[in-house]
Amino acid sequence: MKEQSFIPPSRMLMGPGPSDVSARVLEAMARPTIGHLDPQFISMMDEIKKLLQYTFITSNELTFAVSAPGMAGMECCFANLVEENDKVIICKNGFFGERMKENVERFGGIPVMVNDDWGKKIDLNKVEECLKENPDTKIVAFVHAETSTGALSDPKSLTELAHNYNCLSIVDTVTGLAGVPLKVDEWNIDAIYSGTQKCLSASPGLSPISFSEAAKEKIMSRKSKVKSWFLDLNLIMSYWEGEGGRSYHHTAPINALYGLHEALLILKEIGIENSWKKHMDNHLLLRNGLEELGIEYLVKEEDRLPQLNSIFIPDGVDDLAARKRLLNDFNLEIGAGLGVLAGKIWRIGLMGQSSNKKNIEHCLDSIKQVI
């Protein structure tokens, strides 16, 4: 067989990410590549920084997009903020807490786990107990929007708690950003990372990130070098922030950044608060339809993520066969359950561009036919 250009099928992306990317963003990405130190490209990077500050609702100077996916954003936070033997409390209520633990260990820190059941929000009382038992803790890390379960936790209270015990907070908002309320400055969050392929609806491969002054101070006063060259913020700062000329660090993923720029413009046109509202309104629409089909949610109502709906697979339905049919016959991608929830739940994403009435109707119709 002779290789040919790859023409992807036209799918409706309603899983845990990536979400549908609009034609406007795809067109932006198809524009000519220019040099990454071209003054015009650098002005676009400055605009991305401003647009990200708008999206995170922060005036943090150290706000930019890491040139790699959400996992690199996670690694960037831990690599820069954790030093040898630092104790880090990790609140684990799903899949991503385990990865935070791996990161802390690899950077020489000591992870202390606070576990909650998958599908539950993080319990503040348990975290406070753990902080009392471990007064030498330096950082509290947690996931804002647990994509593996569809549970929403409370970054404002968790960060307040961390600060009461002289800790910094690291927040994973890969799925949270633009989908649920998030106010980085007002909530005093210290380090936060996201991804481009969830509620921002840009292509995967970049990780928006932001650090408070307190986090920046900690990074600049490290006793040891950051154990990752690529993610060392001391080096990256001079690339993204370098006044009077940027120095070469790595070649930026230029066309992916065109796409992020366009996606952030679209978000700003909608308005960040309207984006949160859109996600909630569409979630309620989907929920009503699912309830009519007799389908139940994993997470209790007040802790549900509007952008990630985890539902129990109806009795007698073959998980794999049904999802295969959804993909092949209806061009619809939804997510499977992860870890302890594998084979038990489906995860329906309503993220960014995928969060709209047409998708919801198609999704409900298709599910009705396969169950």
Ligand SMILES: *Cc1c(COP(=O)(O)O)cnc(C)c1O
């Ligand atoms: C998707 C996701 C990640 C990982 O992002 P990638 O872009 O796949 O590396 C991390 N945390 C959460 C909560 C996510 O949903």
